Amino acid sequence: MALLVAIALFVAQAINFALLLQGGRSLRQAQITGPSVARLVSAVERDREGGIAARNRAIRLMSANPIPSNAERLGEVEAAVARGFVEAGRPVPPTFAAIRQVERGSFDRPLDRHERRILRAGSQLLIAAESAPGRWVVVSAPWPGMDRGMIWRLIAQTVIIYVLVLGAVYWIGRRIARPLAELGSAAHAFTPADPGPPVAESGPEDVRSLIAAFNALRLRVVAMLDEKDRMLGAIGHDLRTPLAALRVRIESVEDEADRAKMADTIDEMNRMLEDILSLARIGRGSEPAVETELTALVDVVVEDFRDLGADVRFEPEGRIVRRVRSAAMKRAVRNLIENAVKYAGAAEVTVTQEADAVRIAVEDRGPGIPPDKLAHVFDAFTRLETSRNRDTGGIGLGLALARAIAAEAGGALALANRAGGGLSAVITLP
Incomplete structure (x- = not known):
């Protein structure tokens, strides 16, 4: 200005x-x-x-x-x-x-x-x-x-005008820009888990009104998310109780095959409930972010799959530390490996340190994903029936949950089809 x-x-x-x-x-x-x-x-x-x-x-x-x-x-x-x-x-x-x-x-x-x-x-x-x-x-x-005298008078007049007008403009601009800059910083830094203090109301009347509206909106958003968490907790409790009762009752079923199918159904419902609650609580988790050795974290997840007999290959390449929520990051890596094992029978996992980022890659040689569907598989409850049918299990929340966890850590999850067949899922952390 x-x-x-x-x-x-x-x-x-x-x-x-x-x-x-x-x-x-x-x-x-x-x-x-x-x-x-x-x-x-x-x-x-x-x-x-x-x-x-x-x-x-x-x-x-x-x-x-x-x-x-x-x-x-x-x-x-x-x-x-x-x-x-x-x-x-x-x-x-x-x-x-x-x-x-x-x-x-x-x-x-x-x-x-x-x-x-x-x-x-x-x-x-x-x-x-x-x-x-x-x-x-x-x-x-x-x-x-x-007339040199007139020239010097005009120059002096110009200097006076510049000092008065630009001084007033600068003062007004600073008075408007400073609270707007603070408001912008507060809006960018706002997270439901840590809403922070309210923004100080300063500046002209319309700017103070805008800041007051933002402070009120911030409180309403936090209140709505708190209410959602309470509702999800109640839903989880109310659903887990009858599921536990069903598991006890199926023990009285004499047919072994029917009892196994019922138990599998109850387990699937429990996993579905856990995925839904985890996805809904992203950004509101109680787990703090801590310095985590990513190579060791991935190795623990890989060993869990190996204990179950899955073909998962991973060769640690050194110590790489990042500040993340370790339980959530384990969940994201587990979901990616589980998808690879389900649809390709094996997975190759690598953790590499690059110039400005860390890459956690999970690759397979399965059917891959059609290029026109790559952007849609991250939508919740989206499943590709042509290659990933219900017989393999899952409700379409694994990739959505993994991407949300990566984004919460300041990174991103990207999918790409591999040359020669297969899929590459890469979590990039700054």
């Missing part, structure tokens, strides 16, 4: 400079030209009637035109002289007007104080008119140049 105002002031003052200098120059020239023309017309008339007094220092009689042919002619002055003779009802004689440069002390007649001030630029106006053959009447006067 201050820069735009400064540019606008500069343009306005430049135009003002040009107009004032041009107007001042025109006014000074008119003040010199008018009296000089009047003196010349009067002098020519007097010379024709009987001669000019010798003591008149501003008017001289010469036998030839004193203005050289290469001098700078002033057509507007010559036209003014012609108009003067016409208005006086006299014939217009041959007239010449020009400007010549002179030294400060070489003017052809003594100057009064006003004329000496005008002559600072060192120019002289000469007007010559032929009153009779061989008789030229010459009028001389100082010719005004650039």
